[in-house]
Amino acid sequence: MVIDSKTDRSKSIDKYSSISKNNKDGHTREQDKSSESLYRIVLPTFQYKMSQQRVGKCIIINNKHFDKRTGMNIRNGTDIDAGELFKCFKSLGFDVFLHNDQTCEKMERLLTEASKEDHSGSSCFACILLSHGEEGTIYGTDKAMPIKTLTSLFKGDVCKSLVGKPKLFFIQACRGSDFDDGIQTDSGPPNDTVETDANPRHKIPVEADFLFAYSTVPGYYSWRNPGRGSWFVQALCNVLKEHGKQLEIMQILTRVNYMVATDFESWSEDPRYSDKKQIPCVVSMLTKELYFN
16 A cells, blocks of 8 residues: 655745835834844854864665565655755765665664764764664664664764764654544744863763654654655755755754644545644754754
8 A cells, every 4th residue: 555645735934034125215124023033143152063174974874675574565765765865965065875775783883883983074973764663763674673772872972073063863764653643723824262062171961962853753653655755854855955054953853843744644545544644853962053054
């Protein structure tokens, strides 16, 4: 059975631009209050430094085919996700490496090697996992493994060259088998010299500076369109293409949440799988704001 999305609207959600105009006497008119409230105060002290010689490494693991023993079906549409993500993160300045159909052992070895590299010349690190999954686990082509096994390789006490730098994980996978039926709503769419990435005079938690962007909330199914790719990746790539070098990472992911929540709904001839919704989930331990500009 193919489960598809009912709609793929491509509405612009850029509503923050405004232009000042002059009165006849040459004075600038005051902008309306709605536009004033959309300014964002940006202070270098509270931003990650992105001035290293490289933005950083981005590893994409794209698992499409699975051993019959896993009981997992082929993930049609995932190659579209992988291709679009490759282009998006490349345009942000990352050195992107795509790995297809990895067993659990290969995934762990791949990320272990990455964690042992010298990231001193990089500003951050990103990893994208595209696979089947359950809550807390991700599938290699041969079996499931804890996501924590992979992410913990980059903790501050393990990967010293990424201490104080953002470590981003984007995970497109189910986190359970529950469906979100949705609910009707009445509302409509609406250089500081003191700063260092890792000052050796101060301790920081080993779990700090991680961000996990999950395609769905714990316990729920994650939808994928065989012809267009997953809902989450479609939305993420759309927002990154439009605003990836202007908006802060949490602004980006909030727009992704909005797009997935409002622009997608499942359709199937089987009513059990039709009219379902999805909302991504962001877990952030970032200690500063992150801009890719």
